[in-house]
Amino acid sequence: xxxxxxxxxxxxxxxxxxxxxxxxxxxxxxxxxxxxxxxxxxxxxxxxxxxxxxxxxxxxxxxxxxxxxxxxxxxxxxxxxxxxxxxxxxxxxxxxxxxxxxxxxxxxxxxxxxxxxxxxxxxxxxxxxxxxxxxxxxxxxxxxxxxxxxxxxxxxxxxxxxxxxxxxxxxxxxxxxxxxxxxxxxxxxxxxxxxxxxxxxxxxxxxxxxxxxxxxxxxxxxxxxxxxxxxxxxxxxxxxxxxxxxxxxxxxxxxxxxxxxxxxxxxxxxxxxxxxxxxxxxxxxxxxxxxxxxxxxxxxxxxxxxxxxxxxxxxxxxxxxxxxxxxxxxxxxx
Numbered sequence: 410x411x412x413x414x415x416x417x418x419x420x421x422x423x424x425x426x427x428x429x430x431x432x433x434x435x436x437x438x439x440x441x442x443x444x445x446x447x448x449x450x451x452x453x454x455x456x457x458x459x460x461x462x463x464x465x466x467x468x469x470x471x472x473x474x475x476x477x478x479x480x481x482x483x484x485x486x487x488x489x490x491x492x493x494x495x496x497x498x499x500x501x502x503x504x505x506x507x508x509x510x511x512x513x514x515x516x517x518x519x520x521x522x523x524x525x526x527x528x529x530x531x532x533x534x535x536x537x538x539x540x541x542x543x544x545x546x547x548x549x550x551x552x553x554x555x556x557x558x559x560x561x562x563x564x565x566x567x568x569x570x571x572x573x574x575x576x577x578x579x580x581x582x583x584x585x586x587x588x589x590x591x592x593x594x595x596x597x598x599x600x601x602x603x604x605x606x607x608x609x610x611x612x613x614x615x616x617x618x619x620x621x622x623x624x625x626x627x628x629x630x631x632x633x634x635x636x637x638x639x640x641x642x643x644x645x646x647x648x649x650x651x652x653x654x655x656x657x658x659x660x661x662x663x664x665x666x667x668x669x670x671x672x673x674x675x676x677x678x679x680x681x682x683x684x685x686x687x688x689x690x691x692x693x694x695x696x697x698x699x700x701x702x703x704x705x706x707x708x709x710x711x712x713x714x715x716x717x718x719x720x721x722x723x724x725x726x727x728x729x730x731x732x733x734x735x736x737x738x739x740x741x742x743x
Contacts, residue, residue, distance in 0.1 A: 433520040435527055442513055446503045448535035457504075463534070465527035483521040492517055549578030555601040562598040566591065573606070581607035585633070588612055593619035600625055611635035611657060617643030628652055635659035635681070641667030653677055660684040665691025672698045683707025 433439065443462055451462040460472030471477045477488040492509050494501040501508060509517070520526070560580070563570040568591070569583040582605060584591045591613040599605060605626055610619070611633040617640055623629075624646035632650070635657045644667045647653065653674050658667075664686040671677065677699055682692070683706055692704045 431519075433516055433523055433526070435520070438516045439520050440533060442509065442516070444533050444535055446506065446509070448533060450504060452535055464532045465525065468525070468527075478521055478525060480525045481522060483518040486521050489514075489517055489521055546574060546577050547579060548576065549580075549604040552578055553601070553603065556603055559598040559601040566595055578604045579606045580604045581609075583609040585609045585612045589614055591615065593622070595619075596622040599623055602626070603628075605629065606652075607631040609633040611637065611659075614638055617646075620644075620646040624649065626650070631655045633657040634661065637661060639663070641670070644668075644670040647671065648673065650674060651676060655679045657681040658685060663687060665694070668692075668695045671695060675699055677702055680704045 447462045450457045451460050453461060453463055456472070458472040458474065460477060461467035461470075468478060469476070469480075474487075477491075478486040483489045488502075491500060491502040493514050494508075496508050503509075560570045563582055563584075566584070566587065568587055569581070571581050571583075573579045573581055580602060582599065582602070584595070591610065593616055596610070596615065596619050599608070599622060606628050608623065608626065608629055608631070612635065614637070615634075616638040619637075620634075620639060620643040623632075627649050629650050630652050632647070632653060632655070636659065638661075639658075640662050641664055644663065647656075648670055651674060654676055656671070656674075656677060656679070659681050660683075662685070663682060665688055668687065668691055671680075672695065678701065680695070680702060682704060687704075687706060689706070692706060696702050696704060
């Protein structure tokens, strides 16, 4: 009788264990986790700690600190311990991004306990987004003495002259915070800034005469002219800015005629013309000339251009009213 009881108890434990840990499917359950969250740091190129997780052989070899998994023993495997550490623990894996979910941690545990099943010869690869090298930063050109003097002049005017990043000479200049203090002639120094790619002279009284001083800045990619005194004629100074991608003309006197000067700016991606005299027809003509160009004419313009809702049909008359009408019709017939 005792043997029978022990046998039954063992059977119950065995069945319970199978229920808790169903067979892990490597391709479905483990491979996506390794490729998405692990290979960025533990792939074939410069693996952290010398640990690679792109093949079973590399996994079993371990890293500089020795083995990281013991087949059949998750509790003795440092890899499983690392993926279950708290988010703020410096030894937690993955080191970047969100920790594995509880479900993913359990899959790792069961996979190790079930013997680290891995298809023969399979070598994992990280998604393209994880291995794609960062786009190279344009370093700009060497800073000349004339450009240094121009930057100093801009600074004296209490405007901003900043590098776009530490590893480039490309510049951004912003006069917008100085408002009415900026005059057309203050822009003369900009012609010496060979690295200037972003310029903001919005919210200033600059006129078409001021724009004449920036017409040679052909490297500009972003130009903000909102709330200035420029007119259609002033936009003729932008014809050579073939690198321009964003242009803000908000609250200026620009009309459809002015957009004609922009027709050859094929790299232009965004144009802001709300609170101007630009019409829907004029905007469409420019968009036809520059495929992919987004033109923002403002909320009011969009509402005005939106089709009117059709009038609602009259509600059907009540049955009683219809009966009365029929009675009246019969009376008239008689």
